[in-house]
Amino acid sequence: MAETSARIAFHRSLYLPEAVRVAAEAYGPYVESIELVDTDIETIAEIKGMDREGLDDAFANHALFETVVRTRAALGGSA
Amino acid sequence: MTDITQELEELTYSTDGRRVSFTLDEAIYPRDAVYGAAYLFVDRAFVFLTRPADDRIEVRLKPKEESDKAGLEKLAGEYANELLNQVVRVRVGESTAQIREYYMAKAFFADSNQTSIDALLAELDAEELEEDPLEISVPWEDAGNG
Numbered sequence: 001m002a003e004t005s006a007r008i009a010f011h012r013s014l015y016l017p018e019a020v021r022v023a024a025e026a027y028g029p030y031v032e033s034i035e036l037v038d039t040d041i042e043t044i045a046e047i048k049g050m051d052r053e054g055l056d057d058a059f060a061n062h063a064l065f066e067t068v069v070r071t072r073a074a075l076g077g078s079a
Numbered sequence: 080m081t082d083i084t085q086e087l088e089e090l091t092y093s094t095d096g097r098r099v100s101f102t103l104d105e106a107i108y109p110r111d112a113v114y115g116a117a118y119l120f121v122d123r124a125f126v127f128l129t130r131p132a133d134d135r136i137e138v139r140l141k142p143k144e145e146s147d148k149a150g151l152e153k154l155a156g157e158y159a160n161e162l163l164n165q166v167v168r169v170r171v172g173e174s175t176a177q178i179r180e181y182y183m184a185k186a187f188f189a190d191s192n193q194t195s196i197d198a199l200l201a202e203l204d205a206e207e208l209e210e211d212p213l214e215i216s217v218p219w220e221d222a223g224n225g
Contacts, residue, residue, distance in 0.1 A: 011130040014110070057125035057141060064126055068118045 006056035010043045010063060017043045019066035027059045034059075090162070092155045096148070098141035099155040103162075105134045112165035113138060119161055124154060 010020050017036075020043045024034040032049020047056055092099045103113060113136055117126045125141040142154055 009129075011128070013130060014128040014136065054125070057127070060127050061121050061125050064117060064128065065121050068114045071114065 004048065004050055006045075006047045006050065008045045008047070008056060008060055010045065010060075012038075012041055012043060014067070015043060015063055016067045016070055019070055020045060020063045022066045023059055023063040026062055027055065030055060090159050092159070094148075094151050094155070096151075098139050099151050099158075100137055100139045101155075101158070101162075102131060103136045103138065105136055108136070108162060108166055109169050110136065112162060112169045115165035115168065116158060116161040120158060 017038055020036060024036055024045060027047075028034055030050075030052070031047055033047075035046040035048075037044045037046070045059070047059065050056065090101065090103075092101045094100070113128070117128070117138065120126055120140065124143060125139075127139045127141075129137045129139070131137050138158070140154055140158055142150060144150075146154065
């Protein structure tokens with residue numbers, strides 16, 4: 001196992017907290033746990049028990065994807 | 080409009096051999112443009128955004144496939160091109176927003192057009208009824224010869 005835990009800070013001006021939450025729900029089954037902590041400026045994800053390298057990157061990608069889709073939907077457009 | 084090409088010439092990237100990163104001035108590269116370009120790259124690369132300063136966005140791209148230096152350079156170049164596309168798209172959208180709003184408003188609220196269309200339809204209806212009480216259509220050729 002190359003790495004088992006990761007901490008990712010998503011800046012709230014760039015990532016919607018609900019998008020990070022959706023990504024956490026999607027990746028939850030593949031790791032031991034994903035804990036989210038919201039601060040004024042960041043949503044911090046503590047990922048534990050990753051059994052595959054790159055899972056944290058994929059999780060962050062998913063959070064960005066959800067952010068873009070939701071941001072555009074809120075503006076009345078499509079992704 | 081300011082000279083976008085001149086502004087974008089300043090776009091440079093750095094690499095650590097595994098990923099490339101750009102630090103962008105949000106005044107030149109709006110967040111919508113950064114999102115638009117990122118959205119098109121999430122299937123090929125892991126994209127992560129950070130905010131190193133209030134008006135700066137850092138974009139990190141890590142290819143999903145194993146990549147050498149040339150591959151990273153290619154990825155950076157393609158992202159830069161797409162970012163330029165998206166910046167132009169956003170700016171054109173902003174600069175034409177008023178015109179679009181004007182046409183939408185005109186289309187929705189201009190009664191005069193609707194009135195003239197209604198009048199024209201009524202006029203056509205009236206003509207048909209006068210010439211053809213049963214409203215059986217007559218081909219143009221027959222009508223001209225007869």
